[in-house]
Amino acid sequence: MDEPQDNPYVWDPPLDFTPVEELDEAAAREQVELLREAIRYHDERYYQRADPAVSDRTYDRLFSRLQDLEAEFDLQSETSPTQRVGGEPLDELETVEHVTPMLSIDSSVEEADVREFDRRVRDRLASEGYEGAVDYLCEPKFDGLSVELVYEDGELQRAATRGDGQRGDDVTANVRTIRSVPLELRGDHPDFLAVRGEVFMPKDAFQQYNRERIERGDDPFANPRNAAAGTLRQLDPSITAERPLDCFVFDVLDDGGYGFETRVEEHETVAEWGFRVDDHTRPVDGVDGAVAFRDEMLDARDDLDYEIDGTVIKIDDHDACDLLGSTARAPRWAYAYKFPARSEVTTVRDVVVQVGRTGRLTPVALLDPVEVGGVEVSRASLHNPEQIAELGVALGDKVRLKRAGDVIPYVEEVVESEGDGHFEFPDQCPVCDSAVEREGPMAFCTGGVACPAQLRRAVQHYASRTGLDVEGLGEKAVDQLIDEGLVEGLPDLYDLTVAELADLEGWGERSAENLLAELEASKEPPLADFLSALGVPEVGPTTAADIARHFGTLDAVMDASAEELQAVDGVGPTVAEEIAEFFDSERNREVVAALRERGVEPQAAETAGDALEGLTFVFTGSLEDLTRGEAQELVEANGGSATSSVSGNTDYLVAGENPGQSKRDDAEANDVPIVDRTEFEALLDEHGIDV
Numbered sequence: 001m002d003e004p005q006d007n008p009y010v011w012d013p014p015l016d017f018t019p020v021e022e023l024d025e026a027a028a029r030e031q032v033e034l035l036r037e038a039i040r041y042h043d044e045r046y047y048q049r050a051d052p053a054v055s056d057r058t059y060d061r062l063f064s065r066l067q068d069l070e071a072e073f074d075l076q077s078e079t080s081p082t083q084r085v086g087g088e089p090l091d092e093l094e095t096v097e098h099v100t101p102m103l104s105i106d107s108s109v110e111e112a113d114v115r116e117f118d119r120r121v122r123d124r125l126a127s128e129g130y131e132g133a134v135d136y137l138c139e140p141k142f143d144g145l146s147v148e149l150v151y152e153d154g155e156l157q158r159a160a161t162r163g164d165g166q167r168g169d170d171v172t173a174n175v176r177t178i179r180s181v182p183l184e185l186r187g188d189h190p191d192f193l194a195v196r197g198e199v200f201m202p203k204d205a206f207q208q209y210n211r212e213r214i215e216r217g218d219d220p221f222a223n224p225r226n227a228a229a230g231t232l233r234q235l236d237p238s239i240t241a242e243r244p245l246d247c248f249v250f251d252v253l254d255d256g257g258y259g260f261e262t263r264v265e266e267h268e269t270v271a272e273w274g275f276r277v278d279d280h281t282r283p284v285d286g287v288d289g290a291v292a293f294r295d296e297m298l299d300a301r302d303d304l305d306y307e308i309d310g311t312v313i314k315i316d317d318h319d320a321c322d323l324l325g326s327t328a329r330a331p332r333w334a335y336a337y338k339f340p341a342r343s344e345v346t347t348v349r350d351v352v353v354q355v356g357r358t359g360r361l362t363p364v365a366l367l368d369p370v371e372v373g374g375v376e377v378s379r380a381s382l383h384n385p386e387q388i389a390e391l392g393v394a395l396g397d398k399v400r401l402k403r404a405g406d407v408i409p410y411v412e413e414v415v416e417s418e419g420d421g422h423f424e425f426p427d428q429c430p431v432c433d434s435a436v437e438r439e440g441p442m443a444f445c446t447g448g449v450a451c452p453a454q455l456r457r458a459v460q461h462y463a464s465r466t467g468l469d470v471e472g473l474g475e476k477a478v479d480q481l482i483d484e485g486l487v488e489g490l491p492d493l494y495d496l497t498v499a500e501l502a503d504l505e506g507w508g509e510r511s512a513e514n515l516l517a518e519l520e521a522s523k524e525p526p527l528a529d530f531l532s533a534l535g536v537p538e539v540g541p542t543t544a545a546d547i548a549r550h551f552g553t554l555d556a557v558m559d560a561s562a563e564e565l566q567a568v569d570g571v572g573p574t575v576a577e578e579i580a581e582f583f584d585s586e587r588n589r590e591v592v593a594a595l596r597e598r599g600v601e602p603q604a605a606e607t608a609g610d611a612l613e614g615l616t617f618v619f620t621g622s623l624e625d626l627t628r629g630e631a632q633e634l635v636e637a638n639g640g641s642a643t644s645s646v647s648g649n650t651d652y653l654v655a656g657e658n659p660g661q662s663k664r665d666d667a668e669a670n671d672v673p674i675v676d677r678t679e680f681e682a683l684l685d686e687h688g689i690d691v
Contacts, residue, residue: 144200190256205244310338467533612640621656
């Protein structure tokens with residue numbers, strides 16, 4: 001809708017405001033109300049119509065002015081746009097009951113099932129004497145987090161996640177920070193209203209957010225859905241406010257007696273009340289139109305800035321919906337026609353250069369989430385600059401993914417190129433701006449311990465539970481030691497003194513002595529723990545245990561070739577190359593030598609016996625009174641092997657609660673016996689092993 005030229009909310013800069021201290025309260029109140037309306041208008045133009053009417057600078061000045069007036073004259077209001085910055089942190093999320101059940105929806109990827117839904121609907125309505133036309137409204141099926149929004153007298157009172165459909169988490173404080181969710185409704189709205197929406201993180205914002213997480217050393221989110229869910233459940237609303245969430249409203253749960261006759265009317269009206277609705281939603285001509293709509297959205301899927309995993313078909317007439325009713329789980333008047341899972345081929349949205357603990361720079365492709373070998377993947381290693389050049393990978397390219405050893409995703413080839421050339425590898429470290437140095441195909445940051453990405457993560461990992469488990473050396477303590485200049489590398493940990501530590505804020509002589517005792521005790525770690533603590537790429541506790549058992553000594557591991565490393569069960573060619581390259585690095589060898597000079601000497605893993613020698617176990621699901629790591633250690637300590645994937649060499653798959661279906665399928669395909677927790681314990685007992 002075009003706006004009149006004399007729109008009162010569109011000011012041309014500069015904005016000349018009277019100084020706050022020169023206003024009286026009446027003038028301040030009048031200006032506050034005008035500013036709130038102006039900001040709501042501009043929020044709608046920006047977040048719902050993608051058609052801003054003023055520059056960001058002008059908007060920021062309006063927002064800042066409103067904040068100043070509210071603070072000076074104590075005019076804060078829960079519905080003010082300034083409240084979107086987030087409130088006080090919560091201790092926990094409360095559980096609330098929904099206004100009306102938020103049901104699930106029946107779905108299928110098969111067209112025949114959609115046509116069967118249409119036949120079933122028509123037959124049931126005919127049997128009820130319904131004489132109207134069976135028309136459908138179709139909309140994208142958003143892949144985010146479903147929420148209930150409740151308004152009283154036009155003001156947002158509550159927001160809750162779907163939960164179990166009857167009750168959900170109260171996330172009102174977090175939802176208030178989402179700018180596309182109106183805090184106050186516009187127009188002729190009912191006194192009470194409950195709507196259903198989908199909170200999501202836009203694709204572009206998701207990729208940028210993941211880029212920032214990777215660059216600062218945090219694990220990225222697997223997909224926008226997980227990012228949205230994790231953000232919406234934050235206990236600190238100010239964190240939610242910093243993250244780019246959005247929300248579409250697609251259903252009215254309770255209209256407060258407004259009396260909608262059709263879903264088309266409902267869709268158009270909620271937009272007038274200030275909610276963001278999707279522009280693709282529209283009525284279609286019968287089931288053929290619904291099928292065509294789904295095919296159209298499948299083609300458009302990659303061009304949308306939000307994830308969808310299918311389309312939803314709803315009967316338009318509310319009277320027909322009431323006649324059909326619902327089951328305990330799902331409405332009979334709606335059906336989801338889902339897309340097939342994306343498989344192997346996806347689009348490169350960004351390339352982030354990650355700085356590892358050793359200073360090695362690894363390019364990581366950020367991708368549209370895609371299924372590879374039954375696992376959803378949203379990032380993949382490009383390994384090194386030479387591989388990028390060889391593949392010719394550029395932003396926007398469609399690429400085919402593989403999983404090395406069925407574990408590590410990597411880009412195999414470019415399927416469809418968007419342009420000439422490829423991603424240019426940086427000449428400077430993205431974290432500390434130090435020069436990048438090449439060693440064969442690899443690239444390293446020359447900043448060394450001066451690079452924050454390397455030192456902090458290396459020390460934190462070394463002392464973590466998956467490393468040497470040094471109590472008293474958590475993230476805060478590591479930061480303090482580095483900031484004070486006491487630790488400039490892993491070996492420096494063993495040079496610390498009681499006097500140095502006791503002088504630090506928050507430390508005392510006893511805590512200093514305790515830490516030094518912990519470090520002294522870590523000088524003779526099991527070889528597997530030491531390999532894991534060093535941060536060898538792709539070597540976690542399980543792989544480290546396999547390598548330690550195979551080679552026996554640290555020197556043997558350090559001198560092993562990639563070919564020799566591949567002899568270890570579960571270590572494929574890509575992982576073997578990563579490990580060999582790590583120990584070929586002069587920098588890494590110097591660190592190990594310096595640790596040894598200070599008395600750190602890894603020990604060969606002790607075993608309780610060889611009762612399980614020759615037997616290979618895979619674990620899936622959770623085991624009662626026994627963690628998966630403990631079960632694996634128990635097997636390995638008695639001479640057996642514990643691997644992560646089922647193959648023809650696997651002797652037993654131990655399935656606990658909520659086991660992975662893919663491992664069960666692999667076990668059945670390879671005729672591998674599947675045993676539960678009780679049967680596993682009985683098997684150990686037969687071999688004389690106590691759990």
